[in-house]
Amino acid sequence: MKSILISLILIGSLSLATAASDYSEDEKKKSDEDQTVGNIDTAQTDDLSNRIKSKKFGIFGIGPAMITVDPEDDISYHFYAGSIWDVNPWASVKAIAQVTSDFDNTLMSSGGLGANVYASNGNVSPYLGADMGFGYAYGEGESATGFSLGGSAGLLLFRTSDTQFNIEFNTVTILDKINDSFPLYYTGRIGILF
Secondary structure (H helix, E strand, O other): OHHHHHHHHHHHHHHHHHHHHHHHHHHHHHHHHOOOOOOOOHHHOOOOOOOOOOEEEEEEEEEEEEEOOOOOOOOEEEEEEEEEEEEEOOEEEEEEEEEEEOOOOOEEEEEEEEEEEEOOOOOOEEEEEEEEEEEEEEEOOEEEEEEEEEEEEEEEEOOOOOOEEEEEEEEEEEOOOEOOEOOEEEEEEEEEEO
């Protein structure tokens, strides 16, 4: 009887050791297989419990501008439109199209994606912004096409309302040359977010 009991304990221990070994190898295989893109079991995913819903605004505005490739240094007219999404109280992302022209012999246009960072989450907030996109410029009988880089500094009024007003200094350059210089415009502009 004692030998049967010892045999059962040994067989049971051996069975448990084999099962544990098989289990850890299966888990290792499974974790190795799961390290490929798109091969994630639904049991391995976590639900996102809190997602901030961004507030979307349409925006359009106007302002006087100067274009550096304008040989006569005439005042140009600047128009812009796009969308801005407030993603949290301190930042927003934006998609903006803008065109600047003196309606004579110079034109600059660009479209880009960017972000604004706000100094305050109150009703009046100063901000800084940047964007990157693609642009076109024509001046002095030549044209340039390429990536565009822009920067802005402004003041957003009535920020806690669903209709807002901005006052902004904005500049954009095209990364292609006209007569050995990068075309650039700078503008003081106003706009409405709605």
